[in-house]
Amino acid sequence: MKKSTKLLSLLLVVFISCFCYFQPAFADKKNDTLNIAFSKELETLDRYFNTAREGIVVARHVFDNLLYRDPVTYEYKGLLAKSFKWNSNTEMEIILREGVRFHNGQEMTADDVVYTLNFAANPDNKVKTQRYSSWIDHVEKTGPYGVKIILKKPFPAAFEFLSGANPIYPKDYYKKVGTKGFGMKPIGTGPYRITDVIPGKKIVMEINKEYFKDSPKGQPSIGKIVWRTLPEINTQMAELMTGGLDWIYLVPPDQAAKLAKTPGITVTPAETMRIGYLTFDAANRSGKEHGMENPFVKLKVRQAVNHAINKTSIARNLIGGQSRAVYSACFPSQFGCEQDVKKYEYDPQKAKQLLAEAGYPDGFETTLYGYRNRPFAEAMIGDLAAVGIKAKLMMMKYSALREKARAGKAQMQFLTWGSYSINDVSAITSHFFEFEADDLARDEIVRDLLIEADTSIDQAKRKELYSKALKRIAEQAYWCPMFTYVSNNCYSDSLDFTPYPDAVPRFFQARWK
Amino acid sequence: MLIYTLKRLGLALVVMVTVSLISFMLLRVSGDPAISLAGEGASSEEIEFVRVQYGFDRPLLVQYFEWAERALHGDLGNSPYLNQPVAQMLKERMGVTIILGISALSFAMLLSIPLGMLAAIRPNTWIDRIALSISVMGQAMPSFWFGLILIIFFGVHLRWLPISGSDSWRHFVMPTIALGYYATPAIMRLVRSGMIEVLASDHIRTARAKGLRWPKILFKHTLRNAIIPVVAVAAVQLGFMLGGSIVIESIFALNGLGNLAWVSISRSDLPVVQAIVLFLSTTYIILTFLADLLNAFLDPRIRSI
Numbered sequence: 175m176k177k178s179t180k181l182l183s184l185l186l187v188v189f190i191s192c193f194c195y196f197q198p199a200f201a202d203k204k205n206d207t208l209n210i211a212f213s214k215e216l217e218t219l220d221r222y223f224n225t226a227r228e229g230i231v232v233a234r235h236v237f238d239n240l241l242y243r244d245p246v247t248y249e250y251k252g253l254l255a256k257s258f259k260w261n262s263n264t265e266m267e268i269i270l271r272e273g274v275r276f277h278n279g280q281e282m283t284a285d286d287v288v289y290t291l292n293f294a295a296n297p298d299n300k301v302k303t304q305r306y307s308s309w310i311d312h313v314e315k316t317g318p319y320g321v322k323i324i325l326k327k328p329f330p331a332a333f334e335f336l337s338g339a340n341p342i343y344p345k346d347y348y349k350k351v352g353t354k355g356f357g358m359k360p361i362g363t364g365p366y367r368i369t370d371v372i373p374g375k376k377i378v379m380e381i382n383k384e385y386f387k388d389s390p391k392g393q394p395s396i397g398k399i400v401w402r403t404l405p406e407i408n409t410q411m412a413e414l415m416t417g418g419l420d421w422i423y424l425v426p427p428d429q430a431a432k433l434a435k436t437p438g439i440t441v442t443p444a445e446t447m448r449i450g451y452l453t454f455d456a457a458n459r460s461g462k463e464h465g466m467e468n469p470f471v472k473l474k475v476r477q478a479v480n481h482a483i484n485k486t487s488i489a490r491n492l493i494g495g496q497s498r499a500v501y502s503a504c505f506p507s508q509f510g511c512e513q514d515v516k517k518y519e520y521d522p523q524k525a526k527q528l529l530a531e532a533g534y535p536d537g538f539e540t541t542l543y544g545y546r547n548r549p550f551a552e553a554m555i556g557d558l559a560a561v562g563i564k565a566k567l568m569m570m571k572y573s574a575l576r577e578k579a580r581a582g583k584a585q586m587q588f589l590t591w592g593s594y595s596i597n598d599v600s601a602i603t604s605h606f607f608e609f610e611a612d613d614l615a616r617d618e619i620v621r622d623l624l625i626e627a628d629t630s631i632d633q634a635k636r637k638e639l640y641s642k643a644l645k646r647i648a649e650q651a652y653w654c655p656m657f658t659y660v661s662n663n664c665y666s667d668s669l670d671f672t673p674y675p676d677a678v679p680r681f682f683q684a685r686w687k
Numbered sequence: 688m689l690i691y692t693l694k695r696l697g698l699a700l701v702v703m704v705t706v707s708l709i710s711f712m713l714l715r716v717s718g719d720p721a722i723s724l725a726g727e728g729a730s731s732e733e734i735e736f737v738r739v740q741y742g743f744d745r746p747l748l749v750q751y752f753e754w755a756e757r758a759l760h761g762d763l764g765n766s767p768y769l770n771q772p773v774a775q776m777l778k779e780r781m782g783v784t785i786i787l788g789i790s791a792l793s794f795a796m797l798l799s800i801p802l803g804m805l806a807a808i809r810p811n812t813w814i815d816r817i818a819l820s821i822s823v824m825g826q827a828m829p830s831f832w833f834g835l836i837l838i839i840f841f842g843v844h845l846r847w848l849p850i851s852g853s854d855s856w857r858h859f860v861m862p863t864i865a866l867g868y869y870a871t872p873a874i875m876r877l878v879r880s881g882m883i884e885v886l887a888s889d890h891i892r893t894a895r896a897k898g899l900r901w902p903k904i905l906f907k908h909t910l911r912n913a914i915i916p917v918v919a920v921a922a923v924q925l926g927f928m929l930g931g932s933i934v935i936e937s938i939f940a941l942n943g944l945g946n947l948a949w950v951s952i953s954r955s956d957l958p959v960v961q962a963i964v965l966f967l968s969t970t971y972i973i974l975t976f977l978a979d980l981l982n983a984f985l986d987p988r989i990r991s992i
Contacts, residue, residue, distance in 0.1 A: 214950075215950060217768045217769050217770070218769070218770065223770075225725070225729070300736070300740065302725070302733075302737075304730075304732075304733055304736075305729075305730060305733065354770060357770075373769065373771075374780075374942045374946070374947070374950075375852075375942050402851075402852075402940070403940070404851055404940045405937045405940065405946065405949065405950060406937050406938045406940070408835055408838070408938070409838065409850060409851050409938055409939065409940055412838045412839065412842055412843050412850045412851075413850050413851060415843050416842060416843055416846060416850065418849075418850060418851070571723075571955075572722070572723070573719050573720065573722035573723040573955055574719070576719070576722045577719040577722060580731075610730065610731065611730075611731040
């Protein structure tokens with residue numbers, strides 16, 4: 175063997191062994207410190223002024239809401255509230271727990287609840303998450319531990335929002351430090367308290383030893399959590415493999431499969447509320463593209479696309495885990511998400527037939543716009559090409575795509591929606607079909623059904639109305655709902671951790687094994 | 688020399704204004720910043736609210752001139768995303784990027800000058816071929832890929848070096864190698880060709896004929912002459928490294944300007960991106976300007992251009 179060949183072989187062996195052999199990871203269990211990473215840096219720790227998912231996760235650990243939604247049974251339980259009830263369609267009465275203390279030792283009372291919710295609901299305060307509180311008209315104090323929430327109009331998803339989106343702040347401290355100060359040094363009643371914040375680098379939390387004992391969240395167990403910002407997923411994986419991190423998530427499926435083979439690491443794929451879907455310009459705002467009229471105004475074309483895409487194959491082969499095909503314009507567990515809708519199974523022949531009946535026997539050219547998951551979009555392009563629809567893929571930044579779509583300049587888009595982890599159809603279907611800017615269908619029947627459902631507190635009636643709306647959406651094929659997303663949670667074997675479909679990791683329930 | 692300097696200075700200013708104007712316009716046509724800032728799923732009202740609050744609803748030229756006027760007074764505005772003064776953010780992160788840039792350039796020089804010298808002393812031999820191969824690899828390998836290879840080998844497999852962060856000098860070792868290696872070929876080739884040319888010149892032949900010791904000929908008479916253009920190129924390379932550290936800083940989670948640029952682009956934090964573009968382009972322009980002056984100082988014929 176020549177010298178150069180020997181050298182090359184040696185190099186290859188070194189490279190292969192680098193990729194294939196990893197030593198087991200060792201978690202920071204002995205220091206009782208959970209090291210985790212997120213890709214994004216939070217703009218502020220004030221939940222009412224941040225919009226990222228990471229903001230929700232931090233908030234669940236530092237703050238408490240009035241209510242708590244059990245992630246398994248979806249039952250609403252009192253968290254800061256001892257009891258809660260509807261007095262009427264637009265008035266809710268809440269009695270608070272006594273003896274719950276903020277991290278600075280001050281007791282939480284009705285004044286804090288009144289101040290926080292009124293602050294959030296007041297548009298003058300310019301909170302970024304206005305939709306979370308815009309349904310509240312005002313909040314009144316009824317006693318030291320009693321409040322009334324007065325709604326602008328009936329809003330059946332109120333419990334859902336109170337349990338997930340409206341943390342309670344300490345009035346005096348917030349007034350003193352303002353949103354800027356609070357964003358750096360927040361104080362809540364939650365199971366963990368923030369002890370250090372280095373913007374762009376890390377957030378350090380320590381266990382709240384005074385956390386109230388009968389919280390439905392349970393009692394925290396791990397002493398310290400260090401949340402690092404690591405933008406690159408490969409770096410996160412390397413840190414996990416070497417024990418620099420104990421937990422990461424949203425790992426792409428192929429990389430999660432590699433991690434699963436690494437000793438000392440557990441990979442748990444968990445289905446999330448995010449679904450992928452195609453939406454069409456059925457209302458014909460885009461007009462001509464590629465020199466021809468918008469084909470998606472025709473029902474048969476929309477139905478053809480629904481039949482053309484092999485959603486089950488994408489879910490199984492490209493996403494993996496518990497990902498499944500969806501047929502209704504919502505996430506299956508959401509309240510009101512009717513499953514008995516018209517199902518368009520994968521049938522390329524039927525798709526071709528429908529295209530021919532619509533006047534496109536040779537198919538047509540179009541553009542598929544997307545903003546994430548290019549491989550999924552490429553698979554769809556292949557399926558569409560097989561029935562004659564030659565779609566050019568145009569991947570854009572989310573903001574640019576949204577701007578284009580709202581201006582009525584996109585005929586077919588591949589989008590995703592996570593419903594802000596809210597388990598109610600109003601967080602998805604209503605958002606897209608009530609003639610708001612993102613409504614590309616503009617169907618008055620659907621709109622009226624949804625508005626009525628959104629403002630009724632009769633749950634049976636709501637269910638019926640949502641069912642009618644979703645059946646019509648499917649019949650008219652305004653969307654092509656495709657698949658659910660899976661979040662790959664990858665963590666050290668020494669961590670006892672359970673992921674849930676709302677994709678909000680609950681480290682206050684995690685334990686060392 | 689004075690006229691030449693003034694001409695170059697004027698040109699540098701024109702380039703700076705052009706860069707700032709073009710980058711300002713391009714950033715704003717790359718997608719509505721109000722949509723990004725309002726977050727995914729924000730309603731039209733929420734987006735409109737953000738647009739008005741941050742002044743994105745006004746004509747682009749008005750926005751540019753307001754920004755330029757404030758920038759001239761040292762006020763780079765506030766980050767709409769983080770609600771912090773941009774100048775302060777830049778100040779906090781600049782240190783990491785400058786350390787990385789200077790250490791990467793030093794690494795590149797330390798690797799490329801001896802390699803270039805060796806290749807020049809023994810041209811067309813196996814030493815020359817190895818040196819050239821190392822240089823070709825540096826140019827061919829994307830720095831992000833090389834960075835990941837370093838992480839896998841030294842971080843994951845051998846566990847000699849920390850993978851991410853900037854807490855100690857050890858955190859800078861892998862990013863320095865990954866960034867510096869890319870600059871090695873240009874410097875190495877320049878040293879090699881310069882050395883070959885000087886070694887073949889009459890004064891070196893004379894020096895050898897006089898019986899001067901080989902190291903003295905090599906370092907005092909040859910390298911000193913061959914390294915002059917390298918200094919000018921190195922200045923420009925430093926500018927390139929400061930700008931090119933975006934990917935490396937993201938991979939190694941170094942909290943510098945490159946990382947800030949990357950995350951700011953992804954969240955449409957335009958004032959921050961604009962300020963970083965301005966800072967990096969200014970640095971680049973200043974370094975190029977200084978290199979021009981150095982060249983003109985060394986070669987008077989350039990001054991007449």
